[in-house]
Each structure stands twice: as structure tokens, then as C-alpha cells.
Amino acid sequence: MGKPLKWTFRVVVVVYMFLLVAWPVFLVAKNAFADGFADISAILTDPDTAHALRLTVIVGVQAVIINTIFGVGISLLLVRYDFxxxxxxxxxLDMPLSVSPIVVGLALVLVYNGRTGWFGPALESVGYQVIFATPGMVMATVFVALPLVIREVVPVLEEVGDEQEQAARSLGAGPVQTFRRITLPAIKWGVIYGVVLSLARSLGEFGAVKVVSGNVLGETRTATLVVEEKYLNFDKGGAYATAFLLALIAIACIVVVSIIRPKEQVK
Amino acid sequence: MTTATIAPGPAAPPARRKARGGRRLNRASGLGLGVAMLWFSLLVLIPLIAVIVTAGEGGWGAFWDSVTNAQTAASIRLTVGTALLVTVVNVFMGTLIAWVLVRDRFWGQRVIEVLIDVPFALPTIVAGLVLLSLYGRDSPLGIDIANTRPAVFLAFLFVTLPFVVRTVQPVLAELDREVEEAAASLGASRFTTFRRIILPSLTPAIAAGAALSFARGVSEYGSLVLLSGNLPMRTEVTSVRILSSIENDNLESAAATAAILLVISFIVIVTVDALQRWVVRRG
Incomplete structure (x- = not known):
């Protein structure tokens, strides 16, 4: 490639990325620390915000656990079996990636709301509330992050093949033993990437959770909802500080993935 | 590093999820499949069917009335139009970024590699705030596009950034450089080599990335909440419109508009799937 063209491409890409991603993200960090650590410590000591952060972690972790079990299971079925x-x-299975989070929320409300939902009234009559409660928020989060583990695990499973598993089975290993000793170590990295990506996506879910949670302060309000509420109530410092914490987690997740991945390729 | 993909979109060589002569189901795996399908139905299939059924409950007339309502129609036009425009930009910029990441080596490239994935991992509400801090009222650049249509464009551009890059990158990395060298040695200009040799191999990946980025744009919500002002008839996108129907307890009208979005995402999925199978068949 000619030198001038190469430099033009380089400069265009760097400027584009700087204006679209790098500079705006940097500004959020800067705004979060506009008053030193005052805003950050304010949100951490405010009981409602602290509750929201805790709830975000609880919902996110539950969603990731469900998606990991489901994702690994369904990947094994898709790759190793015919049906x-x-x-x-x-x-x-890829559908959730291209459905609007608001539509996800609406879909869950239509089925599980306690008044007019398809299953909601029956579930509520046995004392199980889904919408405007934690189960609905977990479901919404699971929905939006559903394909992430599968997308990471399926290619790895196909690449390692099933010769080793067959060998293990022919030597008398049971299905559980084969999975634990042969399959799981082989797909370990795929699962870890999937989990990290799902975690980033789950902690950051906004639209779907907004619809199903009812957004009640101190009860069902998550961290992303706090950002919106604080910004709209002119508490910009609090909004930027909460956004900064969320951005920090998200960026930590992608940095972790980008650091682990090449190492695994070298092996 | 060039293949590090936090891939939204089919990052790996496409259509890997293909049947490769698997085993028949036995009792344990059959049970596993049953449980998985039950969960998938309760979580995804039945709720999405509920949207379609609710949209059709009032009959075709009611459905048509709610989606052709002036405000709803304006939001659909804005969303689809902007998503198309953003997709066109992404086709060019995404391919260019992928090209620079694969074929060029320079200091700081790894940073760009990580930055590409930021829009995918960043919570959408934070993405809105992030953009607002550079292109809002307190913009250090003096550019204030908050509450205007360009803000919708900008938000879509941000959240769809990774898709074309991450679908094109692995394909470009695996291209055979010798063919290009042969073309060049036979006297093809750089542009001809690109157009006749490289571009045909990249087209399916670009198209798949474009489809995903279009679908993501159409369904975007979170990043617009703070940025676009959600002004009816002007900057209100379809997702916001659906949410206000939900909040007004008008679930039928919300479902009707949501059904339109679902049809769009379904078309996109079918397109991507067809493209991937076409690539596999071509070898």
C-alpha cells in the first residue's frame, strides 16, 4: 500500500475513534471527578444508590449463572447431537441480540404481569410475583444476554471435536465424568469469555429492566436507572459518578477479555 | 490480537453452528434438550408470541390504526431512516477500520482494538451520557446537538460501531495475500485489486455486519433517553414510542408497534443466516 494512502487511512480511523469513543468516555471520567472524590463517595454512602448497586450485582450475577448453565448445555446439544x-x-437463539430492550420488557409484561398476563395471575395466586419484582428483572437480563455464552462456546466445541470424548467414553467414563474431565477443560476459555461478556451486558441492562421493574426507589431501581433518574433530577455529579462506576466495570471486562484471549491462542 | 473478537455478530468464520453429523439424542440429552426448550419457550418464545398475538387482538384495522397513527409513523420513519443512514456509514467506516487493524501496524493500535468494543460493553444509558458530555450543552467543542435529529444519528453510530468491524476483521485476516500479489504483478492497479480481488471476498461479511448494525440501530433505546430529548414527531424513536404506550397502559398499541420491530429483526436474522449459508456453499 502506498504511503500517503496508508497514512490517510490511519489518521481517519484514529480521528474517528477519538471523536466517537475515546474523548467522550474520557469526559465522563473527568466529569465524575470534577469535585474530586465527593460525587463518588456521595453515591456510595447514599443508601438508595448503594441499594441500587447491590441490586444490580445480585440481578446480574443470577442472570450470568443461569445463562452460563443454559448456554453451555445448549451449545453441547447443538454441536454434539442431531435433532x-x-x-x-x-x-x-440469536434473536435476543436484535430485539429492542423495550420490546423484551413488553413481551415479558404481556405474559407475566399479575393483572392481565397469560401466566401472571396464576403465578401470583400461588404467591410468586414476576413483574415489578426481582424475578422479572432477572428474566429480562437473562433474555438480553442470552446468546453471548453460546456464541463463545459453540465455535470452541466444534474446533476441539469429540474424539477425546469418545475415547473417554469407550474407556468407561460416565457422561458426568467425561464432561468434567474432558469437555470442560477444553472449552474453559470460551466459557470464561462468555461469562465476562454476559456480566458486562447484564450489569448494564437498562431498557428491559426499566419496563419490568417498575423502577421503585430503594426497591427495584438498578444502577443504570439511577443514572437516568439522577441526570433528569439535575444531580449531574451523581449521574456522572454512577455512570463512571458502570463504565469502569464494562471497560474492565473488555480489557480482561482482550488480555486473556491472545494468551490462549499462543497455547 | 487482530482476531480478538468480543464479537457481536458472527465474528468467527460464518456458519460454524452447522450440523456436523452429531449423535442421536439419548435419554439424558433428550431430557436436557426438553428442559432447555422449556426455559427458552417460557423466557423468549412465548413472550414474543404474546407480542404478536396482542398486536393482532383488535383485528387488522386496529393494528393498522395504531401503527399509522401520525406520531407512531413518524417515529418508525425516523428510526428506520436513521438506522439505514448509519448502516451506510458503518459499511465504509467499519471496513476501513477493519482494514487498518488487520493490514497496518502502528503504535496505539491495541488501544483502538479495545475502543471498538467499548460501545458493545458500555451500558446504553452510560453511552448516552458519554456522548452528551462531548456533544451536549457543555460541549468542549462547542457542538451542541442534544435534542436534535443528529443526536439520534450519533447515538446509533456509537452503539453500532463494532458490528461491521468485527464481522469483516476475521475474514480480512484470513485472506490469501498471494492472490493480491499475483494481481498486482499482472499489472492490476491498487484500486482494481481491491475491487476485483478483496472486495468480493469481503462482501458477505460486510453485508452480515451491516444487517446486524441495522437491527441494532432500529432497536436502540437506552442511549437516546438523555441525548435525543424524545420530542414527539421530531426525535422520538420507535422504542421510546413503545415505552410511552406501555406507561399509558395501552399495551395493545405498544404491541402493535413492537410487532413491526420484531418483523424487522426477524428479516435481519433470516438475511444473515442466508448470507452465511451462501458463503459456506461457495466455500
């Missing part, structure tokens, strides 16, 4: 409708299922 009718497999291709359709595989395409449908």
Missing part, C-alpha cells in the same frame, strides 16, 4: 429443528433453534 429436528436444530437450525431453527440456532437462528432463534
Amino acid at each position: 429436528p429443528g436444530k437450525r431453527l433453534l440456532s437462528a432463534l
Whole structure:
């Protein structure tokens, strides 16, 4: 490639990334520390915000656990077994990535709300509230992050093949032993990336949780909802500080992934 | 590092999720599949079907009335139009960024590699705040586009950034450089080599990335809340419109508009799937 063209491309890309991502993200960090640590410590000591942060972690961790178990299981089924409708299922599993979070929330409300939902009234009559409560928030979060573990694990499973598993089985290992001793170590990194990405996505979910949670202060308000509420109530310092914490977690997640991944490729 | 993909979109060579002569289901795996399908149905399929059913409950007339309501129609036009525009920008910029990341080596490239994934990992509400701090009222650049249509464009541009880059990058990395050298040695200009040799191999990946970025744009909500002002008829996108119907307890009208979005994302999924199969068939 000619030198002038190469430099033009380089400069265009760097400027574009700087104006679209790097500078704006830097400004949020700067605004969060506009008054030193005052805003950060204010949100950490405010009981409602602290509750929101705790709730975000609780919901996020539950969603990640569910998605990891489901994701690894369904990946094994998709790669290692044949069954009718497999291709359709595989395409449908990607659906959550392109559905609007508001539509996700609406869909869950239509089925699980306690008044007019398809299943909601029955569930509530046995004392199980989904919408405007933690279970609904977990479901919404699981929905939006659903494909992430699967997308990471399926290619790894296909790459390692099943010769070792067959060997283990022919030597008398049971299915549990085969999974624990052969399959799991082989797909370990794929699972870890999937978990880190799901965690980033789960902690940051906003739209779907907003619809199903009812957004009640001190009860069902999560960290992302706090950002919106604080900004709209002219508490910009608090909004920037909360946003900074969320951004820090998200960026930590992608940095962790980008550091681990090449190491695994060298191996 | 060039293949480090925090991939939204089919980052790996496409259509990996293909049947490769697997085993038949036995009792344990059959049970596993049953449980997984039950959970998937309760979580995804039944709720999405509920949206379609609720949209159709009042009959075709009611459905048509709610989606052609002036405010709803304006929001759909704005959302789809802006998403298309952003997709066009992404096709060019995404391919260019992928090109620079794969074919060029310079100091700080790794930072760009990480920055590409930031919009994917950043909570959308934070993304809105992030953009507002550079392009809002207190902009150090003096550019204030908050509460205008360009703000919608900017928000879409931010959240869809990774898609084309991450689908094109692995394909570009695996291209055979010898073919390009052969073309060049036979007298093809750089532009001809790109157009005749490189571009045809990249087209399916670009198209898949474009489809994903379009779908993501159409369904965007969080980043717009603070940035676009959500002014009816002007900067209100479809997701915001659906949310206000939900808050007004008008679930039928919300479902009707949501059904339009679902149809769009379904078309996108089918397109991406068809593209990937086409690539696999071509070898």
C-alpha cells in the first residue's frame, strides 16, 4: 500500500475513534471527578444508590449463572447431537441480540404481569410475583444476554471435536465424568469469555429492566436507572459518578477479555 | 490480537453452528434438550408470541390504526431512516477500520482494538451520557446537538460501531495475500485489486455486519433517553414510542408497534443466516 494512502487511512480511523469513543468516555471520567472524590463517595454512602448497586450485582450475577448453565448445555446439544429443528433453534437463539430492550420488557409484561398476563395471575395466586419484582428483572437480563455464552462456546466445541470424548467414553467414563474431565477443560476459555461478556451486558441492562421493574426507589431501581433518574433530577455529579462506576466495570471486562484471549491462542 | 473478537455478530468464520453429523439424542440429552426448550419457550418464545398475538387482538384495522397513527409513523420513519443512514456509514467506516487493524501496524493500535468494543460493553444509558458530555450543552467543542435529529444519528453510530468491524476483521485476516500479489504483478492497479480481488471476498461479511448494525440501530433505546430529548414527531424513536404506550397502559398499541420491530429483526436474522449459508456453499 502506498504511503500517503496508508497514512490517510490511519489518521481517519484514529480521528474517528477519538471523536466517537475515546474523548467522550474520557469526559465522563473527568466529569465524575470534577469535585474530586465527593460525587463518588456521595453515591456510595447514599443508601438508595448503594441499594441500587447491590441490586444490580445480585440481578446480574443470577442472570450470568443461569445463562452460563443454559448456554453451555445448549451449545453441547447443538454441536454434539442431531435433532429436528436444530437450525431453527440456532437462528432463534440469536434473536435476543436484535430485539429492542423495550420490546423484551413488553413481551415479558404481556405474559407475566399479575393483572392481565397469560401466566401472571396464576403465578401470583400461588404467591410468586414476576413483574415489578426481582424475578422479572432477572428474566429480562437473562433474555438480553442470552446468546453471548453460546456464541463463545459453540465455535470452541466444534474446533476441539469429540474424539477425546469418545475415547473417554469407550474407556468407561460416565457422561458426568467425561464432561468434567474432558469437555470442560477444553472449552474453559470460551466459557470464561462468555461469562465476562454476559456480566458486562447484564450489569448494564437498562431498557428491559426499566419496563419490568417498575423502577421503585430503594426497591427495584438498578444502577443504570439511577443514572437516568439522577441526570433528569439535575444531580449531574451523581449521574456522572454512577455512570463512571458502570463504565469502569464494562471497560474492565473488555480489557480482561482482550488480555486473556491472545494468551490462549499462543497455547 | 487482530482476531480478538468480543464479537457481536458472527465474528468467527460464518456458519460454524452447522450440523456436523452429531449423535442421536439419548435419554439424558433428550431430557436436557426438553428442559432447555422449556426455559427458552417460557423466557423468549412465548413472550414474543404474546407480542404478536396482542398486536393482532383488535383485528387488522386496529393494528393498522395504531401503527399509522401520525406520531407512531413518524417515529418508525425516523428510526428506520436513521438506522439505514448509519448502516451506510458503518459499511465504509467499519471496513476501513477493519482494514487498518488487520493490514497496518502502528503504535496505539491495541488501544483502538479495545475502543471498538467499548460501545458493545458500555451500558446504553452510560453511552448516552458519554456522548452528551462531548456533544451536549457543555460541549468542549462547542457542538451542541442534544435534542436534535443528529443526536439520534450519533447515538446509533456509537452503539453500532463494532458490528461491521468485527464481522469483516476475521475474514480480512484470513485472506490469501498471494492472490493480491499475483494481481498486482499482472499489472492490476491498487484500486482494481481491491475491487476485483478483496472486495468480493469481503462482501458477505460486510453485508452480515451491516444487517446486524441495522437491527441494532432500529432497536436502540437506552442511549437516546438523555441525548435525543424524545420530542414527539421530531426525535422520538420507535422504542421510546413503545415505552410511552406501555406507561399509558395501552399495551395493545405498544404491541402493535413492537410487532413491526420484531418483523424487522426477524428479516435481519433470516438475511444473515442466508448470507452465511451462501458463503459456506461457495466455500
